Amino acid sequence: MGVTTSNVKSVFVNILALHPEIVYVANASYVYNSYNGSVSTLVISYIPNAKKVRESLVAAVKEVNKQVDTKNMKPAEIVLAYHEYLTSTVEYDASGIKDYSTVYGRDHKYDMYGTLVDKKAVCQGYAETMNYLLKQSGVPCALATSQYINHAWNVVRINGKWYHVDATWDDPVTDLPGQSRHDYFLISTDTLNRRTKNASSSYSLGRYDTKISAAWTGSYNGATDKKYESGQMWSGVEKVMYYRKGYWYCIKQGSSWMDFQIIKNRFSTGGKKVILSGTSVWYKTDGSHYTKQYGSIFLAQESLYFHTARYIGRIDLDSPKNEYTLLYDIRSKYSDGVNIYAMGWHNKQIVVWVSNTPLCNPRDAYLLAPCLKHSWNSGKVTKKATYTSTGTKLYTCKKCSYKKSVATPKLQLGKPVVKTAATVKGIRLSWNKVSGATAYKVYKKTKSGKYQLLRKTNTLSIVDGRISSGKTYGYKIVACNAYTTSKVTTVSRLYLGNVKARAKNTNKGVKIAWNKVAGADSYRIYRKSGNSAYKLIKIAGSGAASWVDSKPVAGKKYTYAVVPYKKQTGGAYTPVTVSCKR
Numbered sequence: 001m002g003v004t005t006s007n008v009k010s011v012f013v014n015i016l017a018l019h020p021e022i023v024y025v026a027n028a029s030y031v032y033n034s035y036n037g038s039v040s041t042l043v044i045s046y047i048p049n050a051k052k053v054r055e056s057l058v059a060a061v062k063e064v065n066k067q068v069d070t071k072n073m074k075p076a077e078i079v080l081a082y083h084e085y086l087t088s089t090v091e092y093d094a095s096g097i098k099d100y101s102t103v104y105g106r107d108h109k110y111d112m113y114g115t116l117v118d119k120k121a122v123c124q125g126y127a128e129t130m131n132y133l134l135k136q137s138g139v140p141c142a143l144a145t146s147q148y149i150n151h152a153w154n155v156v157r158i159n160g161k162w163y164h165v166d167a168t169w170d171d172p173v174t175d176l177p178g179q180s181r182h183d184y185f186l187i188s189t190d191t192l193n194r195r196t197k198n199a200s201s202s203y204s205l206g207r208y209d210t211k212i213s214a215a216w217t218g219s220y221n222g223a224t225d226k227k228y229e230s231g232q233m234w235s236g237v238e239k240v241m242y243y244r245k246g247y248w249y250c251i252k253q254g255s256s257w258m259d260f261q262i263i264k265n266r267f268s269t270g271g272k273k274v275i276l277s278g279t280s281v282w283y284k285t286d287g288s289h290y291t292k293q294y295g296s297i298f299l300a301q302e303s304l305y306f307h308t309a310r311y312i313g314r315i316d317l318d319s320p321k322n323e324y325t326l327l328y329d330i331r332s333k334y335s336d337g338v339n340i341y342a343m344g345w346h347n348k349q350i351v352v353w354v355s356n357t358p359l360c361n362p363r364d365a366y367l368l369a370p371c372l373k374h375s376w377n378s379g380k381v382t383k384k385a386t387y388t389s390t391g392t393k394l395y396t397c398k399k400c401s402y403k404k405s406v407a408t409p410k411l412q413l414g415k416p417v418v419k420t421a422a423t424v425k426g427i428r429l430s431w432n433k434v435s436g437a438t439a440y441k442v443y444k445k446t447k448s449g450k451y452q453l454l455r456k457t458n459t460l461s462i463v464d465g466r467i468s469s470g471k472t473y474g475y476k477i478v479a480c481n482a483y484t485t486s487k488v489t490t491v492s493r494l495y496l497g498n499v500k501a502r503a504k505n506t507n508k509g510v511k512i513a514w515n516k517v518a519g520a521d522s523y524r525i526y527r528k529s530g531n532s533a534y535k536l537i538k539i540a541g542s543g544a545a546s547w548v549d550s551k552p553v554a555g556k557k558y559t560y561a562v563v564p565y566k567k568q569t570g571g572a573y574t575p576v577t578v579s580c581k582r
């Protein structure tokens with residue numbers, strides 16, 4: 001076979017490194033000839049619940065794609081979007097580190113399943129998931145590992161240059177909801193090594209043994225660029241940033257430690273606007289205070305929830321001036337010394353934590369319960385639409401009572417439904433009554449193809465007598481009132497006629513004669529007696545001008561109509577009544 005154990009090992013390793021979504025393989029082994037190392041059989045074993053695990057992961061990836069829409073983002077924004085998603089929804093699992101290959105089944109905290117489904121993972125889970133999501137969005141990336149600090153993270157390539165991204169280390173180990181640092185986001189190797197410190201001694205550990213594996217498109221050639229390390233919208237931001245409709249929202253300290261700012265950023269232009277600022281002071285029981293900001297934000301639909309040390313509020317991003325509402329004042333329940341300390345995802349719930357001191361476990365936890373999907377009522381008209389101006393309708397969410405005002409279109413006149421008929425006086429156009437219309441205009445197509453006003457009327461029909469047999473006429477009809485005109489109904493009609501029937505008793509029967517008209521390809525002869533309906537008794541060709549009815553009963557009175565036709569279109573006729581004498 002020529003395949004050796006080292007071939008197989010490297011194939012397995014590479015397949016699993018490039019396809020982190022394969023989270024259901026328990027073990028991959030092989031049978032080989034120990035004498036020459038040649039492999040004869042491959043054995044891949046799956047975890048017992050492989051199918052269910054696979055399905056849950058597919059659903060979780062779908063959910064990420066629903067939450068994170070990278071469609072209009074620049075590559076750096078795409079990396080940021082996934083960085084924020086991972087740091088905000090996943091918790092670092094510090095429950096012990098084991099080598100996953102020794103765990104029967106699989107310990108998912110090392111893989112995408114743990115990261116996206118369980119929302120608990122270690123660095124390998126974060127990094128493999130990041131790799132998978134970036135690859136899916138077309139951003140070149142690779143896994144980076146250091147044996148020395150027993151860690152995994154990512155490198156990404158933007159505009160041809162490589163940068164380090166370590167979502168795990170930006171998501172501090174004791175989970176603080178809503179926290180997302182940006183210290184390891186798009187940085188150079190130099191900065192990475194400088195910032196990699198021993199937590200207790202601040203002694204720089206570095207990651208000098210870094211290995212880059214499984215690059216997806218391009219090959220890694222070092223990360224030296226420092227362009228994203230300062231002056232960026234994420235610089236100095238310690239809380240999760242949220243993206244909506246082209247803008248990134250963040251909260252950070254203002255000009256002094258007492259001030260916070262909520263900023264709306266446009267990454268592509270570098271534009272920024274402070275949409276809300278104020279003071280936020282963490283008072284201790286003794287009246288003194290901590291000198292740091294602890295506010296955070298949380299985006300749910302068009303509402304940006306925020307908290308300061310004291311308040312929870314909501315900014316309505318779609319309102320013209322980003323109006324905000326204060327929802328909760330912690331002083332209504334707690335005295336000084338207890339403050340709001342965190343807000344965001346924790347254990348798959350959106351929580352608010354309050355605490356006696358910052359940077360400790362919460363004293364009390366509440367669910368924020370933002371409305372993640374509004375359920376609108378049927379709406380109330382607050383301004384009626386007219387023929388000249390739009391109206392407004394106010395909808396209220398049945399779950400959270402958020403209100404939105406929606407413009408309703410100007411009133412419109414319905415388009416008339418027009419019927420055509422050929423009569424002895426000409427072409428008759430008739431239509432339905434259009435609600436709100438005070439008049440109707442009929443335009444006729446001229447020889448040059450333009451339409452000219454034929455009649456303006458308030459009746460529901462007109463007859464156009466300026467016609468000749470064998471010709472087709474075009475019309476446009478609109479309904480109108482003092483303010484507006486409806487959409488146009490276009491019709492056309494072939495005119496045939498008028499065929500006048502004559503009748504004469506002969507010894508063979510009743511002889512019907514008629515005048516031929518231009519354009520007819522046949523004449524249909526109908527007969528009725530008394531009040532009965534007309535019956536078709538003969539179809540004569542276009543050359544005929546008379547026909548003898550040999551069937552009638554002597555002494556009875558008959559009415560004959562000769563109707564000109566072209567294909568299925570009938571024309572105008574004048575019937576004749578005769579008493580049969582035989």
Ligand SMILES: [Zn+2]
Pocket residue numbers: 371372373374375397398399400401402
């Ligand atoms: Zn709602």
